[in-house]
Amino acid sequence: MIELRDIRKSYGSVEVLKGITASVEKGEVVCIIGPSGSGKSTILRCINGLESYNSGEILVEGQRVDRNAPSIVSIRTQVSMVFQRFNLFPHRTVLENVIEGPVFVKKEPRKEAIERARMLLAQVGLAEKADAHPPQLSGGQQQRVAIARALAMQPKAILFDEPTSALDPELVGEVLGVMRKLADDGMTMVVVTHEMGFAKEVADRVLFIDGGVIVEQGAAKDVLNDPKHARTQDFLRRVLHPL
Amino acid sequence: MQAFLRDATEFLPILLEGVRLTILVTIGSLILSTLLGLVWAIMRVSSIKLISRTSAGIINVIRGIPIIVQLFYIYFVMPDLGVSLTALQAAIIGLGIAYSAYQAENFRAGIEAIDKGQIEAAQSIGMGWWMTMRRVVLPQAVRLVLPPYGNTMIMMLKDSSQASTITVAELALQGKLIASSTFKNTSVFTLVALLYLVMSIPLILFVRHFEKKAGRP
């Protein structure tokens, strides 16, 4: 459902993606791991057109991703994004955040959108926070609202860019719990994460990125338990045993 | 003091006529400068170079010419081009244009202070540029922009006296006319100063209110 073919991307003269080829099947959960600055966020941002890419081709359900083409709107409604820093709209209530896309972009009837939004908020455990404003919520709650906002678009896939990295450790679990439930329900997900436990338990496949290339990829168990490549081994050792 | 009160009752009705024009000029040019300033600011933050440079150019031209010269230009030169305006119209348009540059810089600062993550979140749910502006950026920028906007209002109130240079008989000019015919400089100009102060007070309170609000998390 998502295909990347030999994607290259430079900022000025610095090439940060050096030929990324990968694909994500419907219903699959793919985790992207790798050191800081390796290009993980850039891959996600290219997939939903927040960044342009210099060469190669990205296809979402066969449709080419081009951030300057009108088709980008339809791609973005099919592939939602959840950000590290939540990026909720602070001037709107939780409920308004969730219905914003359906009502104003997809032009759904407001009543239906609200009904579904309440259901989604219940699903992420925040039914009673519908009328709160985001700054009144904890980080974990905000991120769950962000997930509800992404789901409200009724996307075919969701991209997560380090969804728990900005959270206090005791709040990580509630967000990962919601994500695991989504995965169990069959949502297609691409997750950039440093949560190796989540990757091991939930991911179907893991991509290890370093220096703008995919160094190693495969079934989550294989890559995480028995990495073949020295750079992957080294990275996992440092993540799992920081001291 | 007695003499002052007697002068006050005598001159106030005429001065209030000036107050009326001062308020008209201020409100008229405030509205015009806000609308124009918004246009310049939105053009200025456009990612299309030609549009943002055009706006930057306009802002610099407006800022580089004294207000009084802009007023003269509109009142005395426009008729030569076939557009004749009343003094009041010319004052509102002149001050409105002159202040649009400052409004634009304030609005732009407010727009640019909005976290880039907000814009990305809006784009990621499929919003286009204009809807992102309207639904996400501008509503948040308004809160940041209001305290400086209030200060601009106070400056515009005072600068409305420049309309006197193109014969608008607003408060300052009325005062000067009364003073030169009665020689009661002290009473007249004290009254004029007091009237300006009285008009400023609501604006000062406005600024204080929104500064306190903006200071809260």
Ligand SMILES: Nc1ncnc2c1ncn2[C@@H]1O[C@H](COP(=O)(O)OP(=O)(O)OP(=O)(O)O)[C@@H](O)[C@H]1O
């Ligand atoms: N807007 C930008 N302009 C210039 N360079 C950028 C920009 N965004 C990212 N980069 C660079 O591109 C490289 C890849 O960035 P990216 O954010 O994709 O890394 P990442 O793998 O997500 O890292 P992290 O784990 O720190 O989030 C980095 O070296 C970064 O400095």
Ligand SMILES: [Mg+2]
């Ligand atoms: Mg990143």
